[in-house]
Amino acid sequence: MxxxxxxxxxxxxxxxxCGDYSVMAALQKAAVNLGLEPHEIVTVxxxxxxxxxxxxxxxxxFHTLHGRxxxxxxxxxxxxxxxxxxxxxxxGDGYGIGLGHFNHAVRRNIDIxxxxxxxxxxxxxxxxxxxxxxxxxxTKTTQKGNKEYPVDPLSTAISNGxxxxxxxxxxxxxGLTEIIEKALEHKGFSLVNIFxxxxxxxxxxxxxxxxxxLVKVDEPFHTREEAIQIIKQQQGLLTGILFVEEREDFxxxxxxxxxxxxxxxxxxxxxxxxSFETLFK
Amino acid sequence: xxxxxxxxxxxxxxxxxxxxxxxxxxTLFRYGYxxxxxxxxxxxxxxxxxxxxxxxxxxxxxYAGEQLNILLCLDQETLQVNEHELADGxxxxxxxxxxxxxxxxxxxxxxxxxxxxTELGNALAKNMIALGISGAxxxxxxxxxxxxxxxxxxxxxxxxxxxNKAAVEKGYELVAQHLQHLxxxxxxxQKQDRLYISGNEATAFGSFMAGCRFLSAYPITPASEIMEWxxxxxxxxxxxxxQVEDEIAGITFAIGAAYAGARAMTSTSGxxxxxxxxxxxxAGMSETPIVIVDSQRSGPSTGLPxxxxxxxxxxxxxxxxxxxxxxxxxxxxxxxxxxxxAEAFNLAETYQCPVFVALDLVLSMNKTTVPPFxxxxxxxxxxxxxxxxxxxxxxxxxxxxxxxxxxxxxxxVLPGTAGGVHTASSNEHGEDGYITEDPEIRTQIMRKRMxxxxxxxxxxxxxxxxxxxxxILVGMGxxxxxxxxxxxxxxxxxxxxxxxxxxxxxxxxxxRIAPILTGKKVISIENNYEGQLLNWLKQHLPIHSxxxxxxxxxxxxxxxxxxxxxxxxxx
Ligand SMILES: Cc1ncc(C[n+]2csc(CCOP(=O)(O)OP(=O)(O)O)c2C)c(N)n1
Ligand code: SF4
Numbered sequence: 103m104x105x106x107x108x109x110x111x112x113x114x115x116x117x118x119x120c121g122d123y124s125v126m127a128a129l130q131k132a133a134v135n136l137g138l139e140p141h142e143i144v145t146v147x148x149x150x151x152x153x154x155x156x157x158x159x160x161x162x163x164f165h166t167l168h169g170r171x172x173x174x175x176x177x178x179x180x181x182x183x184x185x186x187x188x189x190x191x192x193x194g195d196g197y198g199i200g201l202g203h204f205n206h207a208v209r210r211n212i213d214i215x216x217x218x219x220x221x222x223x224x225x226x227x228x229x230x231x232x233x234x235x236x237x238x239x240x241t242k243t244t245q246k247g248n249k250e251y252p253v254d255p256l257s258t259a260i261s262n263g264x265x266x267x268x269x270x271x272x273x274x275x276x277g278l279t280e281i282i283e284k285a286l287e288h289k290g291f292s293l294v295n296i297f298x299x300x301x302x303x304x305x306x307x308x309x310x311x312x313x314x315x316l317v318k319v320d321e322p323f324h325t326r327e328e329a330i331q332i333i334k335q336q337q338g339l340l341t342g343i344l345f346v347e348e349r350e351d352f353x354x355x356x357x358x359x360x361x362x363x364x365x366x367x368x369x370x371x372x373x374x375x376x377s378f379e380t381l382f383k
Numbered sequence: 384x385x386x387x388x389x390x391x392x393x394x395x396x397x398x399x400x401x402x403x404x405x406x407x408x409x410t411l412f413r414y415g416y417x418x419x420x421x422x423x424x425x426x427x428x429x430x431x432x433x434x435x436x437x438x439x440x441x442x443x444x445x446y447a448g449e450q451l452n453i454l455l456c457l458d459q460e461t462l463q464v465n466e467h468e469l470a471d472g473x474x475x476x477x478x479x480x481x482x483x484x485x486x487x488x489x490x491x492x493x494x495x496x497x498x499x500x501t502e503l504g505n506a507l508a509k510n511m512i513a514l515g516i517s518g519a520x521x522x523x524x525x526x527x528x529x530x531x532x533x534x535x536x537x538x539x540x541x542x543x544x545x546x547n548k549a550a551v552e553k554g555y556e557l558v559a560q561h562l563q564h565l566x567x568x569x570x571x572x573q574k575q576d577r578l579y580i581s582g583n584e585a586t587a588f589g590s591f592m593a594g595c596r597f598l599s600a601y602p603i604t605p606a607s608e609i610m611e612w613x614x615x616x617x618x619x620x621x622x623x624x625x626q627v628e629d630e631i632a633g634i635t636f637a638i639g640a641a642y643a644g645a646r647a648m649t650s651t652s653g654x655x656x657x658x659x660x661x662x663x664x665x666a667g668m669s670e671t672p673i674v675i676v677d678s679q680r681s682g683p684s685t686g687l688p689x690x691x692x693x694x695x696x697x698x699x700x701x702x703x704x705x706x707x708x709x710x711x712x713x714x715x716x717x718x719x720x721x722x723x724x725a726e727a728f729n730l731a732e733t734y735q736c737p738v739f740v741a742l743d744l745v746l747s748m749n750k751t752t753v754p755p756f757x758x759x760x761x762x763x764x765x766x767x768x769x770x771x772x773x774x775x776x777x778x779x780x781x782x783x784x785x786x787x788x789x790x791x792x793x794x795x796v797l798p799g800t801a802g803g804v805h806t807a808s809s810n811e812h813g814e815d816g817y818i819t820e821d822p823e824i825r826t827q828i829m830r831k832r833m834x835x836x837x838x839x840x841x842x843x844x845x846x847x848x849x850x851x852x853x854x855i856l857v858g859m860g861x862x863x864x865x866x867x868x869x870x871x872x873x874x875x876x877x878x879x880x881x882x883x884x885x886x887x888x889x890x891x892x893x894x895r896i897a898p899i900l901t902g903k904k905v906i907s908i909e910n911n912y913e914g915q916l917l918n919w920l921k922q923h924l925p926i927h928s929x930x931x932x933x934x935x936x937x938x939x940x941x942x943x944x945x946x947x948x949x950x951x952x953x954x
Contacts, residue, residue, distance in 0.1 A: 111781070111806065111817075112806075112817045112818075139801070140804050141798075141799060141800060141801045141802070141803065141804050142799065144643070144798045145806075146639065149809070154818075156806050157806050157808070157816075157817055157818060160780075160781070160804055161804065162798035162799070162803075162804055162805070162806075163805070163806030163807065163816075164639070164642055164669070164806065164807045164808075165806055165807070165808045165809055165810060165818075166635070166638075166665055166669075166809050167635070167661055167662060167665050167809055170631065170635045170662065170665075173599075173627065173631070173632040173635035173636045173639065174635045174636070174638055174639035174642070175639060176636060176639060177597070177599065177635065177636035177637060177638060177639025177640040177641075177642075177643070177647070178639040178640065178642055178643040178798065179639075179643075180597060180623065180625065180636070180639075180640055180645075181596075181597060181639070181640035181641075181642075181643035181644055181645035181647070182643045182644060182645075182797075182798065182799060184799060185643065185798055185799055202628055202629065202632075203628065203631075203632060206627070206628040206632070356618070356623060358618045358621060358623065359621050360621055361596065361620060361621025361622070362596040362597060362621060362622055362623075362640070362644070362645040363643075363644045363645060363797075364596075364621065365594030365596070365645075365646050365763060365765065366594075366763065367762075367763055367764060367765055368762060368763055369758055369759050369762045369763070370592045370593070370725070370758040370759075370761070370762075370763065371592070371758070372758040374592070374620070375592055375756060375758045376755075378588065378591070378592075378616065379578055379755055379756065382578035382579055382580045382584065382588075383413075383577075383578060383579070
């Protein structure tokens with residue numbers, strides 16, 4: 103059985119106190135609790151401080167491009183449904199440059215888990231506004247206050263048909279671990295949006311801020327409408343599993359005998375060649 | 384007895400031009416003729432002139448010709464647009480009151496096709512009557528049509544079959560009554576076991592046979608057919624096609640699937656290639672094997688979306704920031720599209736890098752007759768893909784995915800394999816895949832990545848003829864047919880001209896083509912403005928002082944007469 107130690111990869115360069123440490127610790131713990139081995143997991147990330155998790159964790163990892171973790175992760179899962187595939191990255195990565203992919207991943211429902219480390223700012227590029235920054239938020243690129251309103255990933259996911267939507271907080275590693283475990287177990291696309299403070303650049307949305315404002319939801323809401331309504335009421339400051347639906351995932355719906363990895367060295371299959379050639383006669 | 388025929392049907396889009404052309408082409412193909420086709424269409428679904436050209440010959444050609452013997456007009460515009468192609472003695476079939484009249488150098492035969500079809504109980508069958516006329520004019524046995532009709536309409540039932548047969552029969556009667564003096568029988572030939580296939584289909588089929596099991600793409604003309612064909616066929620063998628949200632997803636899905644071990648590809652055209660550029664770099668940097676088909680059309684931007692061009696070459700050769708290893712292949716015939724697509728997967732996995740298969744609209748969309756494919760010609764090779772035992776034998780906590788080796792190619796391990804855990808990376812990295820900015824490692828690993836493809840080679844990196852001639856015509860892709868025809872014409876005139884059609888553009892087979900081209904007059908024939916192929920050759924070969932280009936970028940392929948004339952002016 104793998105232990106947390108087995109999941110340790112490269113040494114980290116995150117700032118001391120960065121929320122992402124807790125996300126990694128929770129993910130490692132969740133994997134151990136579920137009895138997963140490092141080689142059974144693929145962690146696909148985009149670009150950003152948070153996306154470095156694929157290097158600091160010891161699993162099969164793919165550190166890809168800014169905003170593209172989701173399509174790469176979905177492709178990997180399509181090729182080999184036996185893999186436990188996790189996509190991870192920041193709010194800029196996922197809801198800025200990657201927002202299109204996010205919506206489509208949600209409605210496609212391929213069985214992967216998406217962890218978004220939401221610090222409401224761009225960390226790696228040193229403190230510009232992110233699509234999750236509050237209205238009025240002052241950063242290097244919004245010196246007179248942000249004129250835009252933040253993306254609401256939870257309602258977006260729920261209204262687009264996401265089958266598992268949760269939100270968690272880096273300040274509560276225990277709660278975070280439980281949620282990630284449930285997300286990993288969920289069959290279909292699971293989203294965990296995680297408030298993961300950037301201690302260096304975001305002086306507003308701090309650990310204390312979240313401790314003060316977050317409200318815990320004990321049970322998922324029963325309908326999408328109810329979930330969206332309460333998320334709005336609480337201005338998104340909720341934690342817990344907010345909505346779950348059991349539905350066939352994408353690959354199950356295709357209903358084909360998966361055989362993508364079976365390509366063998368040697369000559370082409372003569373029988374197959376001749377039988378498909380009849381299509382051109 | 385005639386030995387070949389050039390035939391064309393034209394009309395408004397949506398009038399059944401395509402299906403009419405297809406039926407005649409396939410009938411001649413099944414009769415034993417070698418058929419090459421060329422379709423012309425507009426970027427709209429209904430309305431606008433469109434036509435389907437067929438050239439049926441006894442010997443193989445790669446050019447659909449420009450001398451029509453029979454022109455079938457489904458509208459008035461067809462005659463205007465295509466009159467210049469009519470050969471002496473051509474027959475033009477059109478709608479009208481029954482009449483046969485001589486015009487300039489051809490004959491117009493008009494029949495009330497619509498009325499006749501309605502009388503037969505199926506107004507839709509007017510095209511079938513016209514096909515009957517066409518068949519009778521070349522003395523084609525009626526049974527050839529009947530067999531085909533039975534096949535095509537099998538699912539639609541006996542009634543449809545009978546009414547279509549009756550329509551064809553009517554066409555034969557009309558010829559017997561009014562046009563008997565114009566009949567020129569086509570020589571009977573041995574039936575052959577051959578295929579009638581387009582470049583897109585051949586590329587898709589070759590990929591399929593090479594074990595490609597995953598394609599992710601976004602629809603775009605003229606590449607969509609690749610996705611459509613594979614969508615229908617891949618699920619039968621446990622693979623799948625995903626039509627994803629955009630071209631960026633198209634390539635990144637494929638990269639994910641390839642990383643996880645599937646033979647994966649994406650197919651698109653120029654605008655899609657532009658969007659895929661960043662991810663192209665990811666495949667190069669992370670050493671992920673993927674195949675990218677660029678079925679080129681007229682650019683830039685949205686350009687002429689349904690027109691022909693060969694202008695993405697520079698993009699395929701240089702596209703993406705920074706420098707990456709890449710292989711660029713460009714089949715010059717539809718048959719080669721099959722083999723080169725298959726070889727592309729071998730190269731991608733052997734050299735662990737992106738491989739482009741370039742097509743152009745003419746090569747993609749048109750069909751030709753090819754011999755059955757050879758299952759032994761391109762064996763499947765998966766490169767340095769290590770098993771669990773091998774991976775474990777390294778005894779590494781973090782598998783060195785980017786290990787330095789003599790040939791620069793590192794053993795690759797698939798996710799899920801115990802003993803192979805590592806992170807693949809888009810950031811610069813060391814042997815273990817972890818981020819590094821160490822100048823020494825950067826230099827070494829950059830060199831490893833860039834140089835590993837040096838030995839990459841396909842079986843036929845170029846096609847050539849008359850290598851020792853003083854004048855060599857060079858080309859890529861679909862211009863092969865026209866250059867071959869030009870060579871024939873020059874040969875008949877006693878002028879010796881050579882031909883090199885490059886099929887492997889990167890790495891360029893310099894050692895082999897340098898002796899052919901150096902010291903000669905080189906004339907490149909390309910469908911782009913800049914002469915992209917010639918510029919690429921000039922970069923590698925000392926041909927500057929005597930290099931010329933003939934270019935065309937109006938959206939249409941070359942016609943033979945123009946190529947002959949321009950080459951003549953240059954030699
Ligand atoms: C195409 C592209 N554009 C811009 C960048 C620069 N870039 C790197 S990370 C980043 C934003 C990171 O923000 P977020 O995803 O929220 O992650 P964080 O660093 O805050 O964890 C940007 C803009 C890039 N790498 N690629
Ligand atoms: S800059 Fe912010 S997000 Fe990045 S490591 Fe430091 S604290 Fe974490």
